[in-house]
Amino acid sequence: MFSPCLCGFPPTVQRHAVRPIGHAKLPLGVSDCLCLSVCLSALRWTGDLSTVYPAFRLMTAGIGWMDGWMEICKVFFHLSVSVILSPLQNYPLYIRSVPSQSELKFHYTVHTSLDVVEEKISTAGKAMAEQRELYLGLLYPTEDYKVYGYVTNSKVKFVIVVDSSNTSLRDNEIRSMFRKLHNSFTDVMCNPFYNPGDPIQSRAFDSMVSAMMVQSS
């Protein structure tokens, strides 16, 4: 009933979920190939062909497909410090990680942490709350990294994700990182060539963020 993908790997999840109508054989397209679709996704997320292609080759070799999958998994779960911003509509204006891989994971982390941020903003409404909130707590007990948040008065949220193994980063260092970020963001905002809501492409901002990440790692 179900045919394997072009690479010989078992069929896609979607096709498992689909009931075949009668016994009609659907033509197999390239998009049906699970290995290819996963590798394409990995490539989109990381932009790094050098790590993804060998994995794909391994996967399609037939015998070594398990090794290929291991390679792809390694691409995703590389931990690092990253810095992300997002405005009112909660899409990221800027995202940066060291090393510059596995940004998808941080996208996901940040999106979930935004919920916690929103919660904190709304509950702290009545009390004269502090502008910043630190340490949103371990969002995933299994993963070992810390997520810090900061909200400006203009509802721009800054999120820093730090490796837990990096225990040298203390509270006031994180605060000063956020201060620097806020200052640079204010400069970006005052730049007449920057339209609010666009992704941030300022080189000054980039260099500030790089310097900060180098300093903390």
Next chain:
Amino acid sequence: MADDVLFEFLHMEMVSHVYKEQASRDDIDKDRITCVSILEGMGFRVGQGLIERCTKDYPTFKDDLDVMKFLCKDFWTSIFRKQVDNLRTNHQGTYVLQDNKFALLTQVSSGKQHLEEAPKYLAYSCGLIRGALSNLGLESVVTAEVSLMPSCKFQVVIQKS
């Protein structure tokens, strides 16, 4: 020393430039509307940037009234070196900011002379207020009126979405 004056001159030139540009194109009525919206747009963008800078070290605002008070005091002071003289509200989203000696109008006249030209010189400031509020998360409609120079009133209506 001459700091305040610099912006006043620039603003006057800005207004006359925008009107001169438009005069060479379409008919008179459309001119007025486009010019005012151009000036307002400029003010909007500047307001967004300015508010970011002004609120950098400020704790979070409690509610709309708090935001308006900040606008009347710190924001106005940072731009026009004085505070707004009077703030009135109906507690349902409408605020009226009254400035008895509006910096950008003092040089125009001090009475009823040139009253019809006054709106041109208020468009930018309306945009400024709207931009500032928009970045603080409040969508609004800002209009201005003058009955006696150089005092003017800005009416801010917060849009409840």
